[in-house]
Amino acid sequence: MLKVALAGQPNCGKSTIFNMLSGVNQHVANYPGVTVDKKSATLKFQGEHIEIVDLPGTYSFSTYSLEEMVAKTFLLDEGTDVIVNVVDASSLRRNLYLTFQLLELGKPMVMLLNMMDIAERRELEIDIDKLSKMLNIPIIETVGTKRGGKKKEILEAISQAGKVTIAEPFKIDYMEFENFIAKIEEMISYESTISKRWLAIKALEADKVILEKVNISKDTIKDITSNIHAKYDLDVDQTFARVRYDSADVVYHKCVKEKNQDLDTLTAKVDRIILNKWLAFPVLGLIIYLIYQLSIVWGYELTNYTWPLLATLKNWAITVLPPPELNNVPMITDFGIWMINSAIALLNYVPIFFILFALIAILEDVGYMPRMAFILDRVFRKFGLHGQSTLPLVLGGAFVGGCAVPGIMATKGIADDRARLATILTVPYMNCLAKVPFYTLLLGAFFKEDMGLMMFFISTVTLFIALIVARLTTSTVLQNRETAPFIMELPTYHLPTFSGVILRATQRVWLYIKKVMTIVLAVAVVLFVLLQFPGVSAEKNIEFSQQMDKALVQFDKKVQKSKYYEHIDEASEVSALINLYDSYKSQRMLAGSKAAVASLDAAFLAKSPELFPLVRPQDKDAKKVGKAARKLSKANKKLQIAIKNEKITNSFLGMFGRALEPLTQYAGFDWRINVAFLSSFAARESAVATLGSIYEKGKSHLSPEESLAQDGAYTPVHAASMLLFMILTPPCIATMVVVKLQSNSYRWMLFAIFFPTSLGVILSLSFFSMALQFNWSGIELMRNFYLSAATLTLILSLFKTKQSGWQVGKSQ
Amino acid sequence: MTQSVDPSVYLSDLQKNQKGIIRQCSATGMLKQKLLSMGFIPGAEIIVLRNAPLRDPIEIGIHDCLVSIRRSEAALLKVEMSC
Ligand SMILES: Nc1nc2c(ncn2[C@@H]2O[C@H](COP(=O)(O)OP(=O)(O)O)[C@@H](O)[C@H]2O)c(=O)[nH]1
Ligand SMILES: [Mg+2]
Numbered sequence: 015m016l017k018v019a020l021a022g023q024p025n026c027g028k029s030t031i032f033n034m035l036s037g038v039n040q041h042v043a044n045y046p047g048v049t050v051d052k053k054s055a056t057l058k059f060q061g062e063h064i065e066i067v068d069l070p071g072t073y074s075f076s077t078y079s080l081e082e083m084v085a086k087t088f089l090l091d092e093g094t095d096v097i098v099n100v101v102d103a104s105s106l107r108r109n110l111y112l113t114f115q116l117l118e119l120g121k122p123m124v125m126l127l128n129m130m131d132i133a134e135r136r137e138l139e140i141d142i143d144k145l146s147k148m149l150n151i152p153i154i155e156t157v158g159t160k161r162g163g164k165k166k167e168i169l170e171a172i173s174q175a176g177k178v179t180i181a182e183p184f185k186i187d188y189m190e191f192e193n194f195i196a197k198i199e200e201m202i203s204y205e206s207t208i209s210k211r212w213l214a215i216k217a218l219e220a221d222k223v224i225l226e227k228v229n230i231s232k233d234t235i236k237d238i239t240s241n242i243h244a245k246y247d248l249d250v251d252q253t254f255a256r257v258r259y260d261s262a263d264v265v266y267h268k269c270v271k272e273k274n275q276d277l278d279t280l281t282a283k284v285d286r287i288i289l290n291k292w293l294a295f296p297v298l299g300l301i302i303y304l305i306y307q308l309s310i311v312w313g314y315e316l317t318n319y320t321w322p323l324l325a326t327l328k329n330w331a332i333t334v335l336p337p338p339e340l341n342n343v344p345m346i347t348d349f350g351i352w353m354i355n356s357a358i359a360l361l362n363y364v365p366i367f368f369i370l371f372a373l374i375a376i377l378e379d380v381g382y383m384p385r386m387a388f389i390l391d392r393v394f395r396k397f398g399l400h401g402q403s404t405l406p407l408v409l410g411g412a413f414v415g416g417c418a419v420p421g422i423m424a425t426k427g428i429a430d431d432r433a434r435l436a437t438i439l440t441v442p443y444m445n446c447l448a449k450v451p452f453y454t455l456l457l458g459a460f461f462k463e464d465m466g467l468m469m470f471f472i473s474t475v476t477l478f479i480a481l482i483v484a485r486l487t488t489s490t491v492l493q494n495r496e497t498a499p500f501i502m503e504l505p506t507y508h509l510p511t512f513s514g515v516i517l518r519a520t521q522r523v524w525l526y527i528k529k530v531m532t533i534v535l536a537v538a539v540v541l542f543v544l545l546q547f548p549g550v551s552a553e554k555n556i557e558f559s560q561q562m563d564k565a566l567v568q569f570d571k572k573v574q575k576s577k578y579y580e581h582i583d584e585a586s587e588v589s590a591l592i593n594l595y596d597s598y599k600s601q602r603m604l605a606g607s608k609a610a611v612a613s614l615d616a617a618f619l620a621k622s623p624e625l626f627p628l629v630r631p632q633d634k635d636a637k638k639v640g641k642a643a644r645k646l647s648k649a650n651k652k653l654q655i656a657i658k659n660e661k662i663t664n665s666f667l668g669m670f671g672r673a674l675e676p677l678t679q680y681a682g683f684d685w686r687i688n689v690a691f692l693s694s695f696a697a698r699e700s701a702v703a704t705l706g707s708i709y710e711k712g713k714s715h716l717s718p719e720e721s722l723a724q725d726g727a728y729t730p731v732h733a734a735s736m737l738l739f740m741i742l743t744p745p746c747i748a749t750m751v752v753v754k755l756q757s758n759s760y761r762w763m764l765f766a767i768f769f770p771t772s773l774g775v776i777l778s779l780s781f782f783s784m785a786l787q788f789n790w791s792g793i794e795l796m797r798n799f800y801l802s803a804a805t806l807t808l809i810l811s812l813f814k815t816k817q818s819g820w821q822v823g824k825s826q
Numbered sequence: 827m828t829q830s831v832d833p834s835v836y837l838s839d840l841q842k843n844q845k846g847i848i849r850q851c852s853a854t855g856m857l858k859q860k861l862l863s864m865g866f867i868p869g870a871e872i873i874v875l876r877n878a879p880l881r882d883p884i885e886i887g888i889h890d891c892l893v894s895i896r897r898s899e900a901a902l903l904k905v906e907m908s909c
Binding site: 073074076077078079105107108111251252255256259281285289290291292294295384387388389390391392393395498499500501502503504505 | 851856857858859860861862863864865867868869870876877878879880881882883885889890891892893894895896899
């Protein structure tokens with residue numbers, strides 16, 4: 015098999031070329047030990063298997079950034095047969111800098127001169143033949159974004175190159191250094207497919223990775239470099255860079271004619287607006303608003319259409335699971351429904367995620383991301399974050415609601431390791447979309463008058479908290495993480511390709527489903543067990559059965575005289591009728607049109623010809639039975655809720671919630687609230703669901719808000735304390751999984767769970783106690799919390815950070 | 827345009843649209859490597875294109891490329907101004 019590595023500088027169109035060559039049959043994984051995407055594909059060309067790997071973009075091989083380490087290690091270890099160097103023709107000179115270093119590796123190489131359309135627009139005339147002769151490699155001109163492309167020609171060249179053995183690798187004359195390079199070459203006994211000269215050059219540059227490989231000590235090199243310094247007054251790194259740039263300049267001038275000296279490119283024109291002193295922020299605001307509107311708002315509306323699909327799935331599951339016999343719901347059915355509910359709660363967000371990921375891909379490809387960082391760097395830097403933290407924070411929910419999952423996934427591009435981790439740890443504080451129902455529930459119950467003001471507090475205080483946490487973590491636990499210099503190319507604007515964007519969005523959604531779903535389901539199992547066992551006591555069970563019997567007797571009395579009685583005079587028949595009634599009702603809700611209802615009716619009638627006429631009664635007698643059935647179904651539901659309540663009360667989670675009560679009571683939480691918060695860990699939605707079901711008490715004429723408000727156990731101060739905790743509450747499991755994925759460490763994941771939880775407990779405890787002490791109302795509590803957060807943020811921003819400049823972190 | 831004879835200014839001192847030639851870089855370690863790989867070598871021509879809306883960082887044109895760099899980092903590069 016021929017192993018091919020695609021290498022090139024960032025934004026030269028590598029991935030586009032990779033997509034063109036591989037189509038959809040790509041394999042996405044991580045490079046060992048790091049969170050850099052490794053995309054590879056295997057294809058067959060003229061009977062030969064070719065494996066292509068898309069290396070991360072690098073400017074050179076000497077900065078030890080994650081991307082460069084990955085690319086370097088890969089080229090050194092993986093036995094690459096052919097290097098395909100993708101080059102941005104519109105900035106050929108700078109690209110040649112990397113090309114030289116790749117050539118020095120001494121491997122067969124093919125150059126793809128990409129972005130030829132832009133080079134043409136800028137009226138650059140490139141003499142390909144001459145360039146090819148000077149570098150002694152085949153060169154193909156490409157336009158990555160054009161469909162069809164030159165796939166065959168490229169593969170042909172690759173397979174040809176694979177047959178070549180390089181006798182004399184490409185050489186740059188490093189003048190004064192040549193003696194030293196030769197000397198080091200002699201010292202190297204390491205055998206590999208890599209040219210010795212390249213290893214020697216890298217060793218002279220004191221490259222840690224290479225020195226280890228060729229077994230030369232740092233001190234040996236230090237001696238040589240200080241020797242050079244004394245003899246020629248030359249700095250080794252600078253000289254290497256200068257010679258390479260000078261050589262690139264020579265090649266460039268020999269091969270390229272700039273017909274149009276005018277540098278006013280399209281990019282410059284666009285930047286004059288996008289980076290304009292006055293317009294930059296409005297434009298940024300508009301873009302963020304659009305992302306928000308398109309993904310969160312419209313995406314949410316889209317879920318109205320995808321929800322029925324998921325509901326159908328659930329209904330289908332209910333039909334295959336063993337049916338309940340009135341109040342006796344088989345455990346397996348309970349379990350099945352619980353799992354399906356957990357799964358669809360997450361799947362429900364797929365449309366939102368897809369749109370979000372697609373929009374991010376567009377912004378990345380266009381080249382706006384680095385510009386966003388350029389605009390906002392100064393603000394975020396104060397808090398240890400990076401200009402590139404903007405998008406993750408926005409996605410996490412800078413407005414009314416977002417989602418931490420795509421937010422954290424968008425931290426990938428942040429070059430500065432400390433800022434990246436700090437962003438990963440702060441995004442979960444933003445306003446999660448799934449917290450909104452919880453807020454509205456509590457606000458509806460306790461702050462009806464001041465809902466707007468409270469919502470304003472909640473949705474803006476999160477940003478303050480995020481900034482404070484970022485500042486705290488970067489100056490403590492993250493203090494020693496490596497930071498990167500903020501030297502960032504602002505790339506030429508490029509139009510993204512439709513297929514590239516869709517492909518990337520799909521890959522990310524798929525990753526989400528694969529990684530997150532499995533873990534969420536595993537935790538759902540645990541939660542189920544914790545909520546189900548040890549279960550309802552025997553006496554209580556008898557009590558429930560008696561209640562059911564009473565309802566059954568009543569039902570029986572009502573339908574005795576009907577002509578249908580023979581169909582429903584046995585308990586199993588009644589149970590079947592109630593199940594039929596319930597399942598018809600839930601499916602009927604999904605049937606929109608008249609025709610759909612008719613066909614649903616027909617299907618039900620065919621399945622249960624005797625009972626269905628009672629569910630959908632036509633004559634008077636049947637109507638009477640139908641009415642009684644409805645009543646019985648209601649009574650049954652009420653009873654099931656009571657049983658569920660009893661179960662939760664007795665469950666392990668319930669015990670845990672009660673065990674926490676001695677502490678949490680000072681924050682105003684009783685055990686029921688504790689249980690709701692505990693279960694919200696699986697998915698935020700379940701906080702509302704659990705709270706709802708605990709308080710439902712079967713008073714169905716009351717909305718959850720009303721039954722909460724009338725429960726009497728809580729005051730608005732309690733509610734404010736709960737809101738405060740919810741604002742800070744630990745991220746859901748899905749978020750935890752991506753924190754683990756992106757930080758590549760369980761330690762950070764655990765930190766991301768326990769830090770906010772402790773913060774939440776401490777703050778709600780103190781604010782609740784203060785509220786009691788000073789007689790604050792719920793709103794006052796929230797307001798004071800808000801003002802404290804805002805003040806602290808302001809104070810922190812005035813303090814100069816140590817890290818305002820660039821500093822060397824702990825070396826690896 | 828301003829014609830300056832003082833050779834010892836730093837990149838961070840340059841105003842918008844001022845050009846210069848890099849003479850010396852006092853950065854070390856990873857920052858130095860990063861600067862070199864982006865083309866900040868002695869002799870390289872640079873032009874300050876604009877300040878960020880909040881004045882920091884700044885955008886530099888170098889080797890036909892656009893690069894953003896913080897003022898604190900630009901202060902490590904000595905340049906000779908040309909017009
Ligand atoms: N005009 C033009 N745009 C291109 C060409 N090749 C790629 N692009 C665009 O350049 C941007 C960056 O490409 P990408 O493949 O992500 O670059 P990478 O960073 O090297 O992987 C995308 O928006 C592409 O659609 C090309 O030949 N011409
Ligand atoms: Mg790429």
